[in-house]
Amino acid sequence: MALSISTSTSYFNCVSSSNLPSSSSSPFKPFKFPPFWPWQKVKMGPLTVSPMGFGTWAWGNQLLWGYKESMDTDLQQTFNLAVENGINLFDTADSYGTGRLNGQSEKLLGKFIREFPGNRLQDDIVIATKFAAYPWRLTPGQFVKACRLRRPDSLLISPQVAVNLKRLDCSIGLRPGSSAVIGTESRRFDCITKASSMAGITTAGKKKAVEVFDSEEVLAVSLAKYTADLSENFCKERGCFTVVLSGGSLIKSLRKLLEPPYIDSIEWSKWHVLWVDERVVPKDHVDSNYKLAYDGFLSKVPILPGNVYAINDALSAEGAAEDYETCLKHLVNTKVIETSSASGFPKLDLMLLGMGPDGHVASLFPGHHLCNENKKWVTFIKDSPKPPPERITFTFPVINSAAYIALVVCGAGKADAVQKALGKDQSSDVLPVQMVSAEGEFKWFLDKAAASKL
Numbered sequence: 001m002a003l004s005i006s007t008s009t010s011y012f013n014c015v016s017s018s019n020l021p022s023s024s025s026s027p028f029k030p031f032k033f034p035p036f037w038p039w040q041k042v043k044m045g046p047l048t049v050s051p052m053g054f055g056t057w058a059w060g061n062q063l064l065w066g067y068k069e070s071m072d073t074d075l076q077q078t079f080n081l082a083v084e085n086g087i088n089l090f091d092t093a094d095s096y097g098t099g100r101l102n103g104q105s106e107k108l109l110g111k112f113i114r115e116f117p118g119n120r121l122q123d124d125i126v127i128a129t130k131f132a133a134y135p136w137r138l139t140p141g142q143f144v145k146a147c148r149l150r151r152p153d154s155l156l157i158s159p160q161v162a163v164n165l166k167r168l169d170c171s172i173g174l175r176p177g178s179s180a181v182i183g184t185e186s187r188r189f190d191c192i193t194k195a196s197s198m199a200g201i202t203t204a205g206k207k208k209a210v211e212v213f214d215s216e217e218v219l220a221v222s223l224a225k226y227t228a229d230l231s232e233n234f235c236k237e238r239g240c241f242t243v244v245l246s247g248g249s250l251i252k253s254l255r256k257l258l259e260p261p262y263i264d265s266i267e268w269s270k271w272h273v274l275w276v277d278e279r280v281v282p283k284d285h286v287d288s289n290y291k292l293a294y295d296g297f298l299s300k301v302p303i304l305p306g307n308v309y310a311i312n313d314a315l316s317a318e319g320a321a322e323d324y325e326t327c328l329k330h331l332v333n334t335k336v337i338e339t340s341s342a343s344g345f346p347k348l349d350l351m352l353l354g355m356g357p358d359g360h361v362a363s364l365f366p367g368h369h370l371c372n373e374n375k376k377w378v379t380f381i382k383d384s385p386k387p388p389p390e391r392i393t394f395t396f397p398v399i400n401s402a403a404y405i406a407l408v409v410c411g412a413g414k415a416d417a418v419q420k421a422l423g424k425d426q427s428s429d430v431l432p433v434q435m436v437s438a439e440g441e442f443k444w445f446l447d448k449a450a451a452s453k454l
């Protein structure tokens, strides 16, 4: 088995000994150490990867590379050599290696990871895989199945699976390291966002965390600590902390932040507060999320008034959405809000979401075309099934670019939607809550009543 590293294309070429010319006339340069060292990893979104990836297109490919099972020992040694020399990024696909669209390459990669003689690789290996869409997969259910097959606990065993969703019209792989950018058409965006989140894989490769609390009271205590800890980290790391609020019962669940130790320990002056959605009503109207948050939370903490970004309630729904997007862009330009290197959308630090009994989040409702909006940062709705009808709302690309998302769901009235979102038997029509993912951590905070049907 000969290995050559072509530094110009910066990835391994691995060919089987059976079709190599004799070593004296070998066209391959003698093996050299890679131009980087194991510790020289690079950040890819929340993942840390070697600057050089390893392409596995040939693995299992009988047609073009004459693969035979007898080669597995050599391939395992090749894999081991790559890992021992600092490679931790492997590119594969469902069509790599012959066979129907469940190619041999992914299976071999999973096998080699399991059988690597060194210490456990599970926490370090990053696998970029992809799967063919048209004309093989047309329904969300087929996408869900394809994503499920690529969950860390099934075919491959890496807890970090960066699923390349970009080239879905065919599985020509992108070079490893390209970020997961959702598909190019709203329909495809719709299918893929739904499918990857339903399969428990977020494009950032982190799985969802779900915690069930005995009561809403206990949940509120945990939510306060979670929020305060993130506030401390971001204030230390960035000098500010951007928090996005929802309406509804979420505000009540933040009440423990108003008590010691947090009321005194949190650096409130570094907080910047926005809303994931807002009703298009005057700020003093009973339906206003601003009024709800002000009366129940903001008026009780020393957050600087200039750091609280309410909508312009003098504008129409469309005008208020455009105006709020302009406000977001200003906060990005002034570095208050970061930009996601994976998606290019604004990356809020903590998004505190609620969920309706129908599985809506923000003002993104089941079956509504706004769920597929993948260009705007903020949009508007005039026919909200939850009154009042006119609202503005963040879109999913902004929601899903958040560093952290806490989804707070309490009460038996939400149990059906929770079961649909988290239960095993998932049907193909996907709820908006199932389209939520985060670039960092996405955590469900459930009380027992909301989790009663899981």
Ligand SMILES: O=C(O)[C@H](O)[C@@H](O)[C@H](O)[C@H](O)COP(=O)(O)O
Residues within 6 Å of the ligand: 246, 247, 248, 249, 250, 277, 278, 279, 289, 353, 354, 355, 356, 357, 360, 361, 362, 363, 386
């Ligand atoms: O403006 C809104 O209506 C909210 O942002 C909405 O998305 C809310 O979070 C859910 O409807 C859950 O509300 P409850 O927690 O009150 O059920």
